[in-house]
Amino acid sequence: MGNRLSKIATRTGDDGTTGLGDGSRTDKDSPRVHAMGDVDELNSHLGLLLCEDMPPAMREQLVSIQHDLFDLGGELCIPGYTLIQEAHVARLDGLLADYNADLPALKDFILPAGSRAASLAHVCRTICRRAERSVVSLGRVEAVNEAPRQYLNRLSDLMFVLSRVLNRYAGGGDVLWERERSR
Template identity: 45%
Template sequence: MSGDRISRVITRTGDGGDSGLADGSRQPKSAPVFDALGDLDELNAGLGVLRSHALGADTDAGLDRIQQRLFDLGAELAVPGLLRLDAADVLHIEQWCQAINKQLPSLQEFILPGGTPSAAWCHMMRTVARRAERHLVALHRISAQNPHSLAYVNRLSDLLFVLARQLNRQAGHPETLWRNS
């Protein structure tokens, strides 16, 4: 079929321990860019698992948009110099996060990750987002990355935190507070 973007899954080109970026360059699979790409892939797959829960149309649509942007961010990493994310993408996540947070009671103490399966998965993906952010920052120290992309992943972890709280609240599941001893 003409026009297929991916015609072969098995290429054998990475059998020697290196892999190619979309710009044609090859690097060891242990290179920082592949750490960041791997984390973004894991985060995106995890958001797909989250979307398999009954979250409501608005939340699902918002997560779809995030998954699309994470692919755009991967494209930025695979093609050095390509810029896909911008300030509007960061603002969108900030506004969604703020809208959810306004509906939640203020926190008097840290909460333990958990609750409903969907909320617990949000917490899990929050930790993956934080790891992806750390790897993006490490890559940024080697080769400048889009500052909007760095901010985007940072805000995404915040969003996943408040979304977990919202999902627990909607399900009537109480938050488990850290017993600060």
């Protein structure tokens, strides 16, 4: 573990740059910082989702995912460093299979709605997609490992599935898009 921060307001970023984990500095609007920020925002929204009522096993899994996202942010913060592995992606694949097994097949599009917890899971899904796009953009200009991109891709799918599970947990179901609804 690196140095612990004892002073938060260092003023070193007043010039529009920020320090990376390897000691180098980069512009605050660089693709790397965008990716780090999107992952951090996702993690914060997962924290908000965790304030809601949900099955205890799901809560524990989301807390583990928060730790993974913190590691993913660390990997992005240190160019060339690896923290997220194929095993992390495989764990999400397993969760996807487990949660999806009990859900009815989708025959219609669903709206990002329903219970508060399900709606927050949808917000996490959309932020996760943005984080994934940011990591892809970063990969076009700097070397990025495959696992973080794959992890975010699987996590956004999992958040979609969890939103469906959370609606059922709250006593509801999917909120379907209605093609013929009068507007």
